[in-house]
Amino acid sequence: MQRPIENRDGFDLYDDLMVISRLEASIGASRRRNVPTGKDFSRLAQFVPGLKL
Structure with missing residues (x-):
């Protein structure tokens, strides 16, 4: 998500923080999906009854 610097009116902190938070959320979600699951039944x-472990 790149924006041309010359077209920006000024330092838009809100938009930058929103982009950063979306990136952090997607990285966090991918890390949660990659967590190994336990195999203890x-x-x-x-x-x-009768389950062989």
Whole structure:
């Protein structure tokens, strides 16, 4: 998301902060998706009879 510098009226802090917050949110969301999930199903065995772990 690049904007030409010469067309900007001045230092638009609000727009810049909004872009930064959107970028941080998308980076944070991608990091949450890449978190390894646990493979411990021992608690599930309490509720499912005959489950082999």
